[in-house]
Amino acid sequence: MTSDAAGNDLTRDLETFRQEATEKLASATSAAEVDELRIGYLGKKGALKGVLRGLGKLPPEQRAAAGAAANLVKTAIEEAVATARERCGGPVAKAGPTLDVTLPGSPAPIGSRHPVRQVARRLIHIFHNLGFAVADGPEVEDEWHNFIGLNIPPDHIARDPSESFYIEDDLLLRSQTSTVQIRVMENREPPFRIIAPGRVYRPDTVDASHSFQFHQIEGLMVEEGVTFGDLKTTLRLFFRQLFQKEVELRLRPSFFPFTEPSAEVDLRCPFCGGPGCKTCGRKGWIEMGGCGMVDPNVFEAVGIDPDRYTGFAFGMGIDRMTMAFYDIPDIRYLFENDVRFLDQFGIG
Ligand SMILES: [Zn+2]
Structure with a gap:
C-alpha cells in the first residue's frame, strides 16, 4: 500500500466514523444513551482514539492534513452530542475551550537595561556624588550649539558637511555632547557643575570599533577660581570610584577649539x-x-x-567604556539589539 493510499484510507475511515456517530446520536432517546455514545466515541478509550492511532503511520507530510480532518470530525461529534443532550434533557456541554485555573501560568519574559545604559547610570551616580547634575539637550541641533558657540571656526575640518549628518542647512544630528555645555551656559548663571550623557552621530564607516552613532558623557564645571588641578582631581576621583581602586592618570597636551589648554586623558590600564x-x-x-x-x-x-569665571570641561566615550568593562569585542553588538546578546547583562 502506498502512503497516499494510507492517507486516503484514513480520511475515508474518519468520514464513515463521523456518519455513524452523528446518526446514532441523532436517534438516541435518553440522556444516559447519549452519554454512553459520547464515551464510546470520544472517551479516553473511545473509537476516535483508535482511528487517530492510524495518524502515526502516515508519512509526516500527510499528518497535518489528516490531523485537521480528525479535529473536524471530533468537533462534528461534539456538536451532535450537545444537540442530543438538549433534546434528551441531559447536561449541555459548555461551548468554547474550558479554563483550567490550576495550570501553572506561562512566564512573561523580563526585560533588562541595555549595557550602555547600565554603564551610563554608574557614571551618573559617581558624578552625582561629586556634585554634578545631569543636563540634557536635543539630538537635532543647530550650528550655533554644535559649532559656533564652541569656538569651532567655519574652516575647521569638523564643519565639513561630510563630517556630520546634516538635515537642513542649519540643522544636523549633534556630533558631540558638548552642545549641552552651550545650552547650559546660555541659560544659567555660574556656579554650576553638570554632566550630559547622550547619543551623538558622525558619518563614520561602521566596523568593530566605529559606528555612526555612539554615546558620550560630557562634563562641565564653571565657578570662580576653578583650576586645571580641580579638573585632574575630579577625573581622578571619578576613575577611582569607577574602578574601585587607586588609578594613575596621564594628561597629554592636545588641542580642542573649545578648551585652552586642552589635554587627552589616558588611564593606566x-x-x-x-x-x-x-x-x-x-x-x-x-x-x-x-x-x-x-x-x-x-x-x-x-x-x-x-x-570672573573659569571652568573645565571633559568628554568621554561611554561605548568604549562599556566594551572594556564587559569585554565586548565589537561595537556593533551594542546597536543590533539582539536579545540573546542583551540578556547576558542582567537586569541592571
Ligand atoms: Zn591592559
Missing part, C-alpha cells in the same frame, strides 16, 4: 595594571577622552564673564 593586555591594546594605557579649561571665547559667546 586598570585591567592589567600596566604591562599591557587585550583591553589596552598591549599599551598599558587606555585613552578615555579629552578635557581642558573652557576657552574664554566660549564664555564670551554665551555671555559669561571670562575675567
Whole structure:
C-alpha cells in the first residue's frame, strides 16, 4: 500500500466514523444513551482514539492534513452530542475551550537595561556624588550649539558637511555632547557643575570599533577660581570610584577649539595594571577622552564673564567604556539589539 493510499484510507475511515456517530446520536432517546455514545466515541478509550492511532503511520507530510480532518470530525461529534443532550434533557456541554485555573501560568519574559545604559547610570551616580547634575539637550541641533558657540571656526575640518549628518542647512544630528555645555551656559548663571550623557552621530564607516552613532558623557564645571588641578582631581576621583581602586592618570597636551589648554586623558590600564593586555591594546594605557579649561571665547559667546569665571570641561566615550568593562569585542553588538546578546547583562 502506498502512503497516499494510507492517507486516503484514513480520511475515508474518519468520514464513515463521523456518519455513524452523528446518526446514532441523532436517534438516541435518553440522556444516559447519549452519554454512553459520547464515551464510546470520544472517551479516553473511545473509537476516535483508535482511528487517530492510524495518524502515526502516515508519512509526516500527510499528518497535518489528516490531523485537521480528525479535529473536524471530533468537533462534528461534539456538536451532535450537545444537540442530543438538549433534546434528551441531559447536561449541555459548555461551548468554547474550558479554563483550567490550576495550570501553572506561562512566564512573561523580563526585560533588562541595555549595557550602555547600565554603564551610563554608574557614571551618573559617581558624578552625582561629586556634585554634578545631569543636563540634557536635543539630538537635532543647530550650528550655533554644535559649532559656533564652541569656538569651532567655519574652516575647521569638523564643519565639513561630510563630517556630520546634516538635515537642513542649519540643522544636523549633534556630533558631540558638548552642545549641552552651550545650552547650559546660555541659560544659567555660574556656579554650576553638570554632566550630559547622550547619543551623538558622525558619518563614520561602521566596523568593530566605529559606528555612526555612539554615546558620550560630557562634563562641565564653571565657578570662580576653578583650576586645571580641580579638573585632574575630579577625573581622578571619578576613575577611582569607577574602578574601585587607586588609578594613575596621564594628561597629554592636545588641542580642542573649545578648551585652552586642552589635554587627552589616558588611564593606566586598570585591567592589567600596566604591562599591557587585550583591553589596552598591549599599551598599558587606555585613552578615555579629552578635557581642558573652557576657552574664554566660549564664555564670551554665551555671555559669561571670562575675567570672573573659569571652568573645565571633559568628554568621554561611554561605548568604549562599556566594551572594556564587559569585554565586548565589537561595537556593533551594542546597536543590533539582539536579545540573546542583551540578556547576558542582567537586569541592571
Ligand atoms: Zn591592559
